[in-house]
Amino acid sequence: MIIAFKNNTLSKKFIALFITLIIIFLTGCQTIKKKSDEVAEKENEKFGQFVGKEVNEMRLELGSPSEDFVNELGNEMLIYKTKKYGxxxxxxxxxxxxxxxxxFSSSGCI
Incomplete structure (x- = not known):
């Protein structure tokens, strides 16, 4: 896309506006990534506390899992599925x- 400007001042304003918008966009992306990293860290702290503990202790707090099965190593896998904001x-x-x-692992949790 080619934009023709009548004078140099207008093109400088356009470039300044364009650069400002790019900076705002990139800053917003960093903020979202930082926020999602913080949520993931809290998630791991909260549910990682169950690692090394009896499964019954976790079931008392979380209830019955959405799914359960035995994996290829012979260990039981308990899967809890929820939705937040869809x-x-x-x-x-x-x-x-x-x-x-x-x-323990989680995905998509916010």
Missing amino acids: IPCERKFEVNASGVIIG
Whole structure:
């Protein structure tokens, strides 16, 4: 796209406005990334506390999982699915044969 300007002052204003908008856009993206990183960190702190604990302790707090199955290693996988603002959230807990939670991961949780 080519924009022709009648004078140099107008083109300088256009360039300044364009650069300002780019800076605002990039700053906004960084803010969103920072916020999502903070949410992920809180998520890991909150639910990571169950790792190393008995699965019954977690079930008392979170209730029944949306799904459960045995993975290829023979460990039970408990999956809790929720939605917030229409965005799906999935939390997975891996439980060994002794009933101890050995892993946690989440995706899409805000």
